[in-house]
Amino acid sequence: MATPTPRRPRLAVWKFASCDGCQLSLLDCEDELLAVAGAVEIAYFLEATRATAPGPYDVSLVEGSITTAHDLRRLKTIRRRSKVLVTIGACATSGGIQALKSMADAGDYVRAVYAHPAFIRTLDTSTPIADHVPVDYELRGCPIDRGQLLHVLTALIQGRQPRLPNYAACVECKRAGVVCVMVAKGEPCLGPVTQAGCGALCPRVGRGCYGCFGPAEGMNTAALAAHLQTSRDHGGAGLDSAETRHRFHLFNANAPGFREEGQRHG
Amino acid sequence: MGAGQPNSGGSGEPGPVRLLGDGVAALMAVLRAAGREVIGPTVRDGAIVLRPLKRPDDLPRGWHDRQEAGLYRLDWEDRPTRFAHAAPAQGWKRVLHPPEACVGTAYRGGIASSAEGADAGPDGPCWAAPEASPPLRAFFGVRPCDLAALSVLDGILANPAAGYHDPAYARRRRDTLVVAADCASPAATCFCAGMGTGPGVGDSGFDVALTELVEGDAAVYLARAGSPAGAALLEAVEHRPASDAERAAATDQTVRATKAQTRALPADPRAILARATEHRHWADVAARCLACGTCTLACPTCFCATVEDATSLDGVTAARTRRWSSCFTEAFSYIHGGAVRGTRGARYRQWITHKLSAWYDQFGTSGCVGCGRCVTWCPVGIDITAEVAALSETRPSHRRRGPARRPVDGSATPRRRKDDPPAP
Structure with a gap:
């Protein structure tokens, strides 16, 4: 039934500073995993196979942020050898949780964490992939949504433009018929400023959005932050200044908009 | 069948009846x-x-709901009433015009099925099963605003005379009976009285209209066909x-519910909005609006949807899905070269102007029915009645000059577009 293709696209999956969770989303595709493995040639994916093949690659999925000079050199090589480069996850798209060190003295972190800090060679910052090389598509989230990952892979395999929404998570929440957790329960929720794509994962189970998909297009962080600090009796979430900062400075602390809003409540 | 048809007379009883026992x-x-x-409705x-x-x-x-701008809470008391609530969190469009519906699935080598509501095929990546023949339904306890x-x-989606007639909607609507219920307990966000849509059920648009009355510690129901x-x-x-x-009690209840409403749109919002295209107040709204699209x-009545295609991994099938959209998204006004409405102020202006003004030109009615949902469920409590009141004030309208409003997210100043509202 399937139309034979002359050559299967070569897929590579790369890791930088990250927890591997987003790569695992690919292995977590279970029902579709064999179909994906059949549709592409997996040329480099250490999480799945030791076999590696040199480039060029048709599609590179890049996980993680840039935190060392070596990583930066490696990234540039990967970009040169990749036709399409897709960043996956909050680390790759904004710098991740580890970008908190960009706003503090990175040396303090090194000294606090490592028994022998002298062996550690890192940059003072944790930066997104797009700060260093051109990126074709971004998959947000901590971790990414495997439905979106499959959608992008399918689109690229078929030579089609992927469709990735940039509007607020509220749109998905309302489509799903989820009762707004902030309006009805006073739960702090970053949904109105967070990009859709997760399918309203947290609000579906009564939790406020943690903003792991990063900034939405057209967002108004200042108005939301003011509202989060309004008392629950008046429809807000009753957060104090530090709590508001922590909300914005979490998975996407370094994302434009979230970074500045958090700093305003420092 | 018969839903939406005015009483044709000739059958049923002339006046309201009192249902015996537990009529509901x-x-x-x-x-x-x-x-x-x-x-x-259910909790x-x-x-x-x-x-x-x-x-x-x-x-x-x-259960009784407390609704205010940006706030919704439920309280329970040991009372017999089942309809002592205002507009539920969602409207009925959810059922008739679903948030996600498969339009059709194409198979390589020919379109195996297409058109609204057709069978999507065995393996199509279709996330919402289309309704070839929708189930018979009854909407129970529909509030007058709804x-x-x-x-x-x-008038928009089940109107064969209109170019935008939606047969799938019309089929679902045809197979739905409507049992309406008078509203006795409006919320603080309700303004149906001013819109002329409630709080009592009118003369048409339903199959059965209920009135819930409390007698002692029991709820009793009047009904009319x-x-x-x-x-x-x-x-x-x-x-x-x-x-x-009993009839007098029903009338009294509606009068009380009318008087209990505190919000109202200013008179003639159609004209106010038509005049307000360059009003300074748009920038004020933009500073508060989250552009989340919740309203x-x-x-x-907001029915806008977008159509998205997805292919299967092997490229054998392609499914077309219609999803609710919102004029508060960038994609909504995206045309060649970019989005026409780049700012929150422009998007809010588009929404409210369409809803309260251009809707008349397009569909012959107001797009607002006074249910107050946009007021309650706006995460930051932006109040359509207050915004129209502010827009009705004569303030020096802004002349088109000066830099564009700087976005709060700190990104670079966007290029001004023709449709942008004036900068402060």
């Missing part, structure tokens, strides 16, 4: 026995929502003619 339970039983899925996740009802106990007995919203949607189907439904349950005292998605 009896009505639900008749509807379910006729194979109808009964959908109505879930801290709000009254619309869901399929299995039994009368699913109705929100004793009745008006159904009428607005009917609005269609032959409604009359037949009432025939199937025990009733007697309503007494004069449009909570609105019972």
Whole structure:
């Protein structure tokens, strides 16, 4: 039934500073995993196979942020050898949780964490992939949504433009018929400023959005932050200044908009 | 059948009847026995929502909602009332114009099925099963504002004379009976009285209209038929003619509910909005608006949708899905070269101007029915009635000059576009 293709696209999956969770989303595709493995040639994916093949690659999925000079050199090589480069996850798209060190003295972190800090060679910052090389598509989230990952892979395999929404998570929440957790329960929720794509994962189970998909297009962080600090009796979430900062400075602390809003409540 | 048709007379009884025993339970039983899925208000996740009802106990007995701008809370008291609530969290468009619906699936080598509601095929990546023949349904306890919203949607989506007629919507609507219920307990966000859509059920647009009255510690129900189907439904349950005292109690209740409403749109919003295209107030709204789109998605008459295609991994099937959209998204006004409405102010202006003004030009009615959902469910409590009041004030309109408003997210100043509202 399937139309034979002359050559299967070569897929590579790369890791930088990250927890591997987003790569695992690919292995977590279970029902579709064999179909994906059949549709592409997996040329480099250490999480799945030791076999590696040199480039060029048709599609590179890049996980993680840039935190060392070596990583930066490696990234540039990967970009040169990749036709399409897709960043996956909050680390790759904004710098991740580890970008908190960009706003503090990175040396303090090194000294606090490592028994022998002298062996550690890192940059003072944790930066997104797009700060260093051109990126074709971004998959947000901590971790990414495997439905979106499959959608992008399918689109690229078929030579089609992927469709990735940039509007607020509220749109998905309302489509799903989820009762707004902030309006009805006073739960702090970053949904109105967070990009859709997760399918309203947290609000579906009564939790406020943690903003792991990063900034939405057209967002108004200042108005939301003011509202989060309004008392629950008046429809807000009753957060104090530090709590508001922590909300914005979490998975996407370094994302434009979230970074500045958090700093305003420092 | 018959839903949405005015009372044609000739069947049923002339005046309201008093249902005997637990009339609501009896009505639900008749509807379910006729194979109808009964959908109505029920409590879930801290709000009254619309869901399929299995039994009368699913109705929100004793529950009362407190709605304010950006705030919704439920309270329970040991009371017999099942309809002592204002507009539920969602409108009925959810059922008739679903948030996600498969339009059709194409298979490589030919379109195996297409057109609205057709079977999507065995393996199509279709996330919402299309309804080739929708189930028979009954909407139970429809508030008068939502009745008006159904009428607005009917005029748009079930209107064969219009170019935008949606056969799938029309089919679902045709197979739906509507049991409306007078509103006795409006919320602080309600303004149906001023819109002329409530709080009492009018003369048309329903099959059966209920009035819930409290007698001692029991709820009793008056009912009247609005269609032959409604009359037949009432025939199937025990009733007697309503007494004069019961009719008077129903009228009193509606008068009280009218007086209880504190919000209203200013007179002639159509003209106010038509005049306000360059009003300074748009920048003020933009500073508060989150552009999250909640107002449009909570609105019972906003019907905008987008159509998205997805292929299977092997490229054999392609599914086309229609999803609710919102004029608060960038994609909504995206044309060659970029989005026409780049700012929140422009998007809010688009929404409210369409809803309250251009809607008349396009569809002959107001797009607003006064349900107050956009006020309640706006995460930051932006109040459409207050915004129109502010827009009605004569303030020096902004002349088109000066830099564009700097976005709060700190990104680079966007290029000004023709449709942008004036900068402060």
